[in-house]
Amino acid sequence: MASLQASCILFAKPSKLFTYHSFQVSCNAKKASSQDVETSQGRIDRRNVLIGLGGLYGASNLVSNPLAYADTVKSESEKCTDPVKPDFKNCGTAYAENDPLNINCCPPDSDNIIDYELPRPPQRLRVRQPAHMVGKEYIAKYEEAVRLMKELDKTNPNDPRGFMQQANVHCAYCNGPHEQVGHKGLDFQVHESWLFFPFHRWYLYFYERILGSLIGDPDFALPYWNWDHPAGMTMPPIFDNPRSPLYDAVRDPNNRGSAVVNLNYTSSEPTNDLTLVANNLRTMNSEMITSVNNTLQFMGAPYCDGSNPRPGMGTSERGSHTAIHIWVGTKDKTEEHKYNEDLGNFYSAGRDPLFYCHHGNVDRMWTIWRELDTPVRKDITSPNYLNAQFLFYDENARLVRVKVADCVDQEKMGYTYQYMPIPWLCYRPPKEEAEAKARIMKKISDIPNVAAVLPITLKNTVRVLVPKSAKGKVSEQLVIEDIERDTTKFIKFDVFVNDEDEDFEALDRAEYAGTFAQVPHRTKNEKSKSSISLDLTQLYDNIDVTDDDTIVVTIVPRSNGEDITIGGIKIVPASSESNDDY
Ligand code: C2O
16 A cells, blocks of 8 residues: 555645645655555545535545546647737637627727736735635635626726627637638637637736726635535535526536536536546546646647647546536527527637636636646747737726737736645546456457448447557556547537446446547538547556557447547557657
């Protein structure tokens, strides 16, 4: 057990995690006894997780072994030569699914663009608190700020600081009204690439400053939805009060109140809260740690001047991030809400105040990831990333131009996150039993070889034999190539390795390798193909395939499988490809 703990400790430098601490985080501090792991096979873990739902720091004896699964993005893009640049002048029709939308979400234009300089960081950083823990006084301030922002829509609908104008910023950068400067027909798109984290960080930054200025409080900070902790795994109550300006009626009524979020959302959800919470912790651990063996796998693929939009999502974007959008958005499919509004479609997501709280935690994941002390974590150094630009309106309604380079360090932007324990940091699934492995190997004769079935549409679960790149103790990754899907639909599949089960509800199993999920969005550019790779290094440790020369890969469609076609499935040596070449 000692070595499991040691390997977990490698992943966190507790003292560095946040500047505003109330607890120390480390797997050491969790004081897990080795018996918990050896004997409980998860049972004790789950009970503690449930206690956590009651508001305690329940996951305290979830011990870890960073199991391995790694999702990655493989860039289709040629080498970049220049960063991407937006132009508000060049803004037209927005789309959802296949339809041009009957709304104009272009921000007001202006010839007066100011190159933004970050103000000197305040003496005391603005502290973003977990939304389920905020006090009365804070709630009153926050509600007042959002109320005033909504007021602006009435007094001056063209005020760029107004609530709808702010929501439209998201539509403008996501649903295809913009083209890249100098590239007719190529969208400026901030999802599915390495711009995902930086864009949303800047977006929240200005939104937060606008709210603060409306109530005359420069210390005002947005709350974050702590959905990665069992205590925060329901909709934060402050957003669920119909009398509050933070409320939005266009949400899924089944997912209010005490409903537990599903970070691995599919339309057929596990009904058992225990399974949900365990799956959630497992999903977090996968997308933040075990699945990631290089920076771009987490951040997203390179996207620059002249690139095709949507080169590939990072693990967090396509995992927990997508899941929350879909989980909250309405499913009513009436004419008025046929695109899963509000959170379930990018054009309308910003109309729900909860969006900014959700993205607070998404942003916090970038912060946590940068603090994880793993050899694979390295900030992107390419000038094509650092010099990528966005335009926003600031709290004084000035049009400003910002650069990615200025948002990498959030403290320079003047804010931090209130520390919360990170229960998934050291989470690990139960190990596969030896007999299970023996059983699957016996069954192998009825499983087709991968070469015989490709390309394949995910109408049903796909189970294929895939040759390993080498025998013995090797580090390998599973590459799923040419994933062609309908971008206008909610798409999702999960991947398992050497899994002999037919029941894929529980994800906290050694055989779970990773996921692919996409929020529906339509832009002018047609279907995209992308690839992911899932690191298997640590998964192999758990299921022991050292002596085998093939593994069994199972792909389980979770949503709209008939609209997903997979062109290639192969195993290659693991790489920690550097990001410096883009
Ligand atoms: Cu820009 Cu969560 O979306």
